[in-house]
Amino acid sequence: MxxxxxxxxxxxxxxxxxxxxxxxxxxxxxxxxxxxxxxxxxxxxxxxxxxxxxxxxxxxxxxxxxxxxxxxxxxxxxxxxxxxxxxxxxxxxxxxxxxxxxxxxxxxxxxxxxxxxxxxxxxxxxxxxxxxxxxxxxxxxxxxxxxxxxxxxxxxxxxxxxxxxxxxxxxxxxxxxxxxxxxxxxxxxxxxxxxxxxxxxxxxxxxxxxxxxxxxxxxxxxxxxxxxxxxxxxxxxxxxxxxxxxxxxxxxxxxxxxxxxxxxxxxxxxxSAADKGHAAESGPAITHYGLLVRRSDKHAVVTEIAARQGRTLLFVRTQYGVEKMARRLREAGVAAVALHGGKVQNQRTRTLAAFTEGTAPVLVATDIAARGIHVDDVSLVVHVDPPADHKDYVHRAGRTARAGATGTVVTIVTPDARQDWTELVARAGVSVTDVEVRPGDRRLTDITGARRPSGHPVPDPTAVAPHSDSAEPRKPRTPNDPWGRIAAKQAQQSRPRRRARGR
The missing domain is CATH 3.40.50.300 (P-loop containing nucleotide triphosphate hydrolases)
Structure with a gap:
């Protein structure tokens, strides 16, 4: 058939x-x-x-x-x-x-x-x-x-x-x-x-x-x-x-x-989402992990994950946290961009374009990216901050394994959040494997492809370069150029006049 x-x-x-x-x-x-x-x-x-x-x-x-x-x-x-x-x-x-x-x-x-x-x-x-x-x-x-x-x-x-x-x-x-x-x-x-x-x-x-x-x-x-x-x-x-x-x-x-x-x-x-569960929401194509880390190791673990090869989406709870995480990743050598509701539309458009086109392989976002954002080949979703609601977990996870592909979802779980984490996945109805990891851990690499970042800072891929609308840099004016003479005259007139000394 x-x-x-x-x-x-x-x-x-x-x-x-x-x-x-x-x-x-x-x-x-x-x-x-x-x-x-x-x-x-x-x-x-x-x-x-x-x-x-x-x-x-x-x-x-x-x-x-x-x-x-x-x-x-x-x-x-x-x-x-x-x-x-x-x-x-x-x-x-x-x-x-x-x-x-x-x-x-x-x-x-x-x-x-x-x-x-x-x-x-x-x-x-x-x-x-x-x-x-x-x-x-x-x-x-x-x-x-x-x-x-x-x-x-x-x-x-x-x-x-x-x-x-x-x-x-x-x-x-x-x-x-x-x-x-x-x-x-x-x-x-x-x-x-x-x-x-x-x-x-x-x-x-x-x-x-x-x-x-x-x-x-x-x-x-x-x-x-x-x-x-x-x-x-x-x-x-x-x-x-x-x-x-x-x-x-x-x-x-x-x-x-x-x-x-x-x-x-x-x-x-x-x-009711709580009654039915959401195992079907994420589908069998997604593998879920809880990465149990010490609070002092959290940033290093996230940075090594972000330095992996492949398109990666990191979810952070607040707008301030998103900007801070993206900046610290760029300082470590990871081309990361930030997306949240506090950005104006042209900034959000440039950010999504950089992530979609591969200029920035890492997108750090609030839950604004949890629904509706479709980008092909997002192979890993990372809950840097676990969501407060099980439905948000489902929708965040849905950014990977789209249209028949496979993907991995990991959640960074510190000791103070383990009880909430257990309740969250129970309500979400997903099957999760918890693994204790530390920076440089082989198991971390096996699960996420994590690797040590270069340590060489990279620029923000969404930054607008000066004079980006011109193909060539503007040439300096010269006295022989009529526009240059006008500019020189204006500069001379703008100089502060010196007081004449009294005799």
């Missing part, structure tokens, strides 16, 4: 070509599970591991539903809400090529960038708008946008938005969307914080919970996604209007083959 492909889901050939140009032809389980229901117009509540392909899971069918009828100025027909600027930009980037193939105009509006330019972009017309809740409510208040034409809206990372206190902004946005609009909620975890939104705004939603990690090629070939089930799922999309009950039954069977657990209930059943 061949694995399920996007072509089996009833997508248009031009969209399939756009996906293939990006090297995408086989859907991940969450994509195979939800795309038929979204295309059929049903409200969906989706839960899947980070890195499992949720963006395309809701993005592709939204593009299909919005194609063919351009939006009028200031009145988008589709909206995607994301908790952070970085996630909003990543969603826009992921949907850029497929949107072009569908003739759908996509734009993003986020905080930290000039709002006037965003107003001008909306005035030219946007079909699918990707936004952070705060900036979108600002634009609504300025009457720069009207949501009365929205046909479908997605809330991505819904529980994280609740954690960040975005519920008032979410409610303000959803209240302005037509009641009959299709509503989709996606997240790596869905707990009681999302209940109020689900009960108030979603109509008879289908809940999809994909409990398997993103499969590698072997697992995908061996999965039970039969050709007959795929064909039935494709048929269910085109026939949904004629026989929605039959469509739902067939597509549910096909989704079961893809590794998804489906709950077709009038009211979606949210689940």
């Amino acid at each position: 061949r694995p399920l492909e996007f072509s089996d889901l009833g997508l248009a050939p031009v969209l399939l070509h756009a996906l293939r140009r990006g090297g995408i032809d086989k859907p991940f389980p969450i994509q195979a599970a939800v795309i038929p229901d979204i295309l059929a117009g049903r409200d969906v509540l989706g839960r899947a591991a980070t890195g499992s392909g949720k963006t395309l899971a809701f993005g592709i069918p939204m593009l299909v539903r919005l194609s063919g009828a351009p939006a009028v100025p200031k009145r988008p027909r589709g909206v995607i809400l994301a908790p952070t600027r970085e996630l909003a930009h990543q969603i826009e980037s992921a949907l850029d090529e497929p949107a072009l193939s569908q003739g759908v105009r996509v734009a993003s509006v986020v905080g930290g960038l000039p709002i006037k330019r965003q107003e001008e972009r909306l005035a030219r017309g946007v079909d699918l708008l990707i936004a952070t809740p705060g900036r979108l409510t600002d634009l609504i208040g300025r009457k720069a946008i009207d949501l009365s034409d929205v046909r479908v809206i997605t809330v991505d990372e819904a529980d994280h938005m609740a954690d960040l206190g975005f519920i008032p902004q979410l409610t303000a946005v959803l209240n302005r969307v037509p009641e009959e609009a299709q509503k989709l909620l996606f997240s790596a975890t869905l707990d009681e914080a999302v209940d109020a939104l689900v009960q108030r705004y979603l109509r008879a939603p289908v809940q999809h919970t994909v409990t398997t990690a993103v499969p590698d090629s072997t697992a995908a070939d061996d999965s039970a996604r039969a050709t007959t089930g795929a064909a039935a799922a494709a048929d269910s999309v085109s026939d949904s209007a004629a026989d929605p009950a039959a469509s739902n039954a067939v597509s549910t069977a096909a989704r079961a083959d893809s590794g998804a657990t489906v709950t077709d209930s009038g009211a979606a059943q949210s689940e």
